[in-house]
Amino acid sequence: MRLPMASGAATGAVAIALYPLFQGGSWFWACLGIILLVTGISMLGSRYTLPAAVVTLLQLIALWFYLMAVFTDEKVWRWVVPTEESLIGLAKPLLTGFADIQRYAAPVPANTGITLLTCTGVGLIAIIVDLLASRLRRAALTGLPLLALFTVPAAVISEPINWLTFIVAALGYLGLLAADGRERVTHWGRAVLVRRTPSFVAPKPTSDAGTLQLSGKRIGFAAIALAILLPSLLPTLEPDPLFGFGVGNGKGKGSNSITIPNPIVNLRGQLSLPGNSTVLTYTVNDNVPRYLRLYSLDIFDGEQWTMTAQGRSEDRVSEGPMPAAPGQNMSLPVTEATTKIQVSDQIRGPLEFLPLPYPASRIRIEGDWRPDRDTLMVFSTEDTANGLAYEVTTREPKPTAESLKAAPPASPEINERYLQLPDNLPRQIRELARQVTERDASRYEQALQLQNFFTKDGGFTYSLATQGHGGAALTDFLLISRTGYCEQFAASMAVLARVLGIPARVAIGYTGGSNFSGQWQVRTHDSHAWPELYFEGTGWLRFEPTPTGGAGQGSATVPLYTRPQSPTSGDDGPSTDPTTGSTGSDTPRQPTGNRRDQLLDREIGPAVIPVEEGTPLAAQIGLGAVAVLLVALVPGLLRWELRARRRRSYSSRRAESPGDDGTAPDPTGAVAVRAGRQEAAVAAAWAELDDALCDYGMSRQPSESPRALARRLSEQYGFDEESSTAVARVAAAMERMLFARTPGDIGALPDDLRRVRRALAAAVTRGRRVRAVLLPPSTLLRARRLGVRALDGFDRLENLRIRRPAGRDA
Known part of the structure; x- marks a missing residue:
């Protein structure tokens, strides 16, 4: 059974x-x-x-x-x-x-x-x-x-x-x-139940089965304890969530999945690298730089942005055009552009998502690449983009300010997915979204007001020297510090937009890069995050809340449809000069590099590589060392607390023994109560002496009487006359408690015990004294006995049997 x-x-x-x-x-x-x-x-x-x-x-x-x-x-x-x-x-x-x-x-x-x-x-x-x-x-x-x-x-x-x-x-x-x-x-x-008791009380078990059984339980419980406790004491990197992307026929069959690192962590790592290696190069027929998107994060749980996607076999980019851009009206004017991209083969790690301008209408590439219909992200479970060259055709919407202002509400499917916010979102953040926008303004006007809040009116500054991207970091960024980099700006604007009822998500990829002789070069420091907001009839449009130019993300640009001086322009990228590659922004583009490189060197230095989002690695190592030290001090603290409790017991019983004050015995039993308290004080003092012997590595034989123990300690460790007298008095008090009706006079017991401890400490090495304070063996022995009792309990449970009624075996 x-x-x-x-x-x-x-x-x-x-x-x-x-x-x-x-x-x-x-x-x-x-x-x-x-x-x-x-x-x-x-x-x-x-x-x-x-x-x-x-x-x-x-x-x-x-x-x-x-x-x-x-x-x-x-x-x-x-x-x-x-x-x-x-x-x-x-x-x-x-x-x-x-x-x-x-x-x-x-x-x-x-x-x-x-x-x-x-x-x-x-x-x-x-x-x-x-x-x-x-x-x-x-x-x-x-x-x-x-x-x-x-x-x-x-x-x-x-x-x-x-x-x-x-x-x-x-x-x-x-x-x-x-x-x-x-x-x-x-x-x-x-x-037969194996009783595990100390060797001086009973011999050790000789049964091999019992020994193996005990070892097996100890190994099992120790393995569980180490699996739980050890990781909590080690400094760790931020975990990589698993993103499963089904790649099948859309009917629940034949799905595969890929695993990618956390896009937010990757973004911070790319921006913080001291080197600025080339990720890709591209040319475009109109020579206008374009943001290249990798990921689209649509789920915000209060701590981080994550994403969902699904690829279908019938949507392979090699078999026809891309799915239609969600929300984009076919009658809307568009700008067609062809971008030829060459991905470097020297980038670290496999690139399983294609960097693409949005929205792509056709992709010419080798391999099994499939888009997600809702976000137009393109990924593969079999191939990587490392070293690949491919061509992308885009149909970029050209909205006007009037059309965006008059955009109708989004469909219920869009609102259900892209307006979700956690219930525990701080009330101050919801109030902030309404304070910085006009209540009667259109969604488009509110989006512009949010962008201006981050770039002009809110007093925000750009800095990589910020930590974290969870709920606490979001609150700190919006309400307190107002200092961060593109991740905080993009995520914060997306959250505030959702509060206002504007469908929003966070895109992660690269800015347009820098122009070198007609070819655009995108490097690791061009990694970027930006919000995408949805307007019915136009679809998803990018906004740029991150400061640009020398005071922010150097290669970031503000879309023309968000600029007051040209509200009717429809190009997603800024205006351009084909010969110089000028962006048309307030600060002209530097053709030889990213201004954010100098900003990075000023903020974090050329040789510092932050490896995680939370507390810096050095601080985590320090906190881990402090935690280990505190755990190591627990036995010493327990021993100190036990010693203090015992001292209070025998130090408060300095009164004379019952009847020694010349008074008659109290018929009500007060004398007996006083005697019981004195017995408890003597027992506490003797237990303290026993633990002191254990801590200093001195044995106490079970057969020794208190008087024999006192005599042996005095002779073996060379006690002086005062120490010998003190240990003799402690032993005499213990003998009277064991064999006499009352313990007698215990007035000098605290001083005697203190003198004996000093004599014992003087007889051992300094290392033994340090160990007795920090890792007292007596405390460790008690912990071991608790574990042994627990194992004994399991043995008893294993020996339980259901008794059969009498006569059933007949």
Whole structure:
């Protein structure tokens, strides 16, 4: 019975890790019912020694009936043979579940289809685990199906798995291994509890099985503790969320995925590099520089911007034009341009997304590249853009100020996706969005007012010497410091736009770069983030809240449709001079480099490479060292607190023993109470002496009487006369407490104990004294005894057996 129960418990413990994937907990109770059903059948199979194949078959049949009973209204014929209606009734929600999983992002709603799919998977895992552990007696192999179940949330969600969830799952697996080991031992007879006690009380166990069992438990618990505690003590880089991009036929089949680093972290790393290497070069038929977008982040959870995308096989760029730009009216005037891009083959890491001007209408490139229809990001799960040359045709809208002002509200689908904000967004940020814009203004006018707030009116400054991009950093940037770089400017404007009801997202890529002899060169310091705002009929338009020129992002430019001097111009890029490459901005472009390079050198120096978004690495190392030091001081602090508590006990009992003041004994029992307190004081003083001997590495034999111990200490460590007298008085008080009716006079006990401690400290080396203060062995020994008691408790639980009624064995 032990193995079936342990198998079910292990499966249930690992299934808890699926909680972050779902909204609500109804799915878990449905899965728990399957686990209990599988476990119950396994227990019956073990009780009646049924063949393994029969038990597994019964579990599969039970799983089938359970799913039919819970998730469909159809019945099988005579409750045994499935009918066509029952098969269809079960297949429909399964197909719906597959489609919903492809459509939703975690946490997904626990609807019927998704819950049915989850319960089927958990039930099959439970059957496999039970088959390996209970039937085939291969408990170690159960780690494979359990790991497969555990890795599902790790591969889907971007947040780390909760440490408590990991502990529960690991304990479930360890419990299954322990149950398997106990089951093997009991085949040779009833297991005897091994009492782990100190060597001076009882001899060490000689049973090899007991020793191995103890070592296995210690290794298991130590591994779990190290897996949880060690990473928390080490300085870490910001984790890379997993972005899964389904690449299939749009019907939930044949999907693959790619994993990319966090775009925000990549952006900061590119801007902070001391070197400024070339990322790509490009030429364009009108010689107008264009922003080249890599990623489009559409989800803001209050801490960071992330993205979702999906590619379809029928949308391959090699098979035809790109999907139409969302929201762009076909009657809107556009500017067609052809850009030829050459990506450097010296860039670090694979480039799985294409840098593209927006919106691209056709791409000529080798390989399997697919766009996301909603954002027009183009990516591949098989190829990389490193070293590739490709040609992009764009159809850039030419909106007028009047058309943007008169743009109707966006569709409900756009608003639902691009207006979402976390419920815990600070109220001050919502109020700020309304304070810096006019209530009666159009969405376009409010967008211009937001851009001017960041670039002119709000007192913002550009600096790379800022940390973080989470909710706290956003609040600090908008309300307090107002200092940051493009990430903070873009993310903040997108949030404020959503507050005002303007659909917004954050784009990450590169600015237009610098012109060298008619060819535009984009380098790592041209990495940039900017907001994109949606206007019905025109589609997505970029805005530029980041300061430009020498005081900001050197190669950034302000779109012409946001400039008051030319409100009707439609070019996305600034006006240009084909011979000089002038941008038409207030500050002319430098053809030989990015002005932000000098700004970078002034702010962070030429040799400093920040590697993360949060606290600097040196500070994290320092904080980690302080944390390790504090943890190391815990045993010493515990020992100091215990010693102080004992000192208060025996220092407050300096009164004479009962009856020594010449008064008659108190018939009410006050004398007995006083004697009891004095006994407690003597016991505390003796315990303190015992711990001091342990801390200084001095042994105390269990057979020694207090008087014999005092005599041996005086002779062995060369106590002077005062110290010898003091230890003798402490021993005499202990003997009176043990053998006399009252402890007698203990008035000098605190001074005697203090003198004895000094004599003991003088008899050992300085290193031993330091260890006695910082890492006292007596405290460590108590912690070890607590662990031993916990292991003893597990042994007792393993020895529990269900008693059979009398006469059943007859």
